[in-house]
Amino acid sequence: MSSADHGPTVRGMPPASGAHPHCDDLAERIERFLDGELDAEQVRELDEHLDDCLPCTTERELRARIRELVREGCAERAPADLIDRVRARLTAVAAGPDAGDDGD
Amino acid sequence: MTSPTASGATRPRGGTVRRAMDHEQRVRAFEEEALPHLDRMYAAALRYVRRPADADDLVQEALTTAFRAYHQVEEGSNVRAWLYRVLHTTFLSQYRRDGRRPAEDPTEDVEVAAASASSDVTPPRTAPSAEQTALSAFGPTEVKEALAALPEEQRVAVYLADVEGFAYGEIADIMGSPVGTVMSRLHRGRSALRASLADYATRSGMVTTSHVREDGSDAEVRA
Numbered sequence: 001m002s003s004a005d006h007g008p009t010v011r012g013m014p015p016a017s018g019a020h021p022h023c024d025d026l027a028e029r030i031e032r033f034l035d036g037e038l039d040a041e042q043v044r045e046l047d048e049h050l051d052d053c054l055p056c057t058t059e060r061e062l063r064a065r066i067r068e069l070v071r072e073g074c075a076e077r078a079p080a081d082l083i084d085r086v087r088a089r090l091t092a093v094a095a096g097p098d099a100g101d102d103g104d
Numbered sequence: 105m106t107s108p109t110a111s112g113a114t115r116p117r118g119g120t121v122r123r124a125m126d127h128e129q130r131v132r133a134f135e136e137e138a139l140p141h142l143d144r145m146y147a148a149a150l151r152y153v154r155r156p157a158d159a160d161d162l163v164q165e166a167l168t169t170a171f172r173a174y175h176q177v178e179e180g181s182n183v184r185a186w187l188y189r190v191l192h193t194t195f196l197s198q199y200r201r202d203g204r205r206p207a208e209d210p211t212e213d214v215e216v217a218a219a220s221a222s223s224d225v226t227p228p229r230t231a232p233s234a235e236q237t238a239l240s241a242f243g244p245t246e247v248k249e250a251l252a253a254l255p256e257e258q259r260v261a262v263y264l265a266d267v268e269g270f271a272y273g274e275i276a277d278i279m280g281s282p283v284g285t286v287m288s289r290l291h292r293g294r295s296a297l298r299a300s301l302a303d304y305a306t307r308s309g310m311v312t313t314s315h316v317r318e319d320g321s322d323a324e325v326r327a
Contacts (some may be wrong), residue, residue: 031294035265037272066241066247066297070266072250078146079160083139086164090134090171094127 004059022049023056031059125175130137136172137183138167139247145191151263154252166194176326185270189278192260242301251302253323258293261286 026049031047032038050057125133128306145166149159177186251259257279264275272290276283 012207020124028291031291033273033291036269049304063294064237066294066301069239069242069244069247070251070262070297073244073251074147074151074263074267075244076150077143078163079156082146082160082163083142086139086142086167087131087135089164089168090131093168093171 023053023059026056027059030056030063034060034063130175131171134171138170139189141184142167145187146266147267148188148191148260148263149195151251151259152191152256153199162191162195162198165198166191169194182274185274188264188268188270189280192278192280207232239301242304246300246304247297250297250304253300254293254296256280258289260287260294262293262297265290 026046029038029042029046033043040044050060142163146159146163149162149166150156153159153162166187170187173190177183240280251262254262261275264270264278265272270278272283272286275286279286281289
């Protein structure tokens with residue numbers, strides 16, 4: 001398949017993954033989208049492309065899923081008694097001679 | 105995007121209201137703001153030190169340090185980001201007393217300027233459907249291990265973005281790094297996670313990885 005006619009606003013039937021030059025550039029855009037770092041106009045442009053591009057839609061879902069897994073994998077909870085130990089320590093610090101010092 | 109200079113996360117200024125509090129009031133105010141984040145700070149601490157006992161210590165130390173400086177924090181400022189900043193600096197001072205730098209990525213600085221253009225660190229693209237298939241077996245435990253294997257600064261950046269949802273500017277503030285460096289760390293860390301995913305899928309015989317390039321020919325011909 002010739003890629004010569006795939007401009008930056010290519011629409012229509014997407015070729016196989018990776019054969020579409022514009023899509024590789026969009027990986028970073030998708031990343032920033034998921035990070036909430038795109039402005040409204042950029043989000044609109046991306047949505048427009050995703051509507052027509054299955055590989056990029058799959059790419060977005062894959063990246064979103066990996067993030068979800070990172071969140072699920074890093075959901076450890078503090079030991080149940082940590083909060084009490086912290087409280088006790090803060091109270092001791094507050095009552096101590098250096099309470100209110102700048103600490104830096 | 106939150107600008108690192110505007111967020112105030114690392115530059116608490118004198119809070120006159122808090123200065124006027126007595127000790128008990130100050131403890132209570134701090135507890136109300138900080139302790140809801142305890143579980144997440146503990147999870148964050150595990151990304152720095154791995155051992156639960158060390159994470160426990162790190163969180164206690166960071167919260168004590170934060171409490172001592174709390175009266176300087178302006179009301180209405182970004183306390184959550186500030187707490188993570190304190191966690192980060194506490195880690196650096198407690199665990200890096202020997203001045204040892206974290207595992208350096210020698211190419212990082214060079215790549216800062218080209219962070220957005222660095223397609224060379226993107227792992228070879230497998231067919232998305234194969235990666236999707238792999239995801240069904242690649243669970244949180246595998247991702248967590250892959251994350252633990254990343255260089256410290258990439259691991260922390262990915263954690264702060266993916267789990268805590270901090271903006272680039274906030275992460276830059278927390279880690280004391282330029283935004284471009286943060287973006288580079290995120291990009292590299294996520295690429296590595298993705299490579300682990302593909303690797304896991306290949307090793308477990310779930311898929312045959314096909315290193316399809318953009319031009320579709322180069323790699324195959326030489327092989």
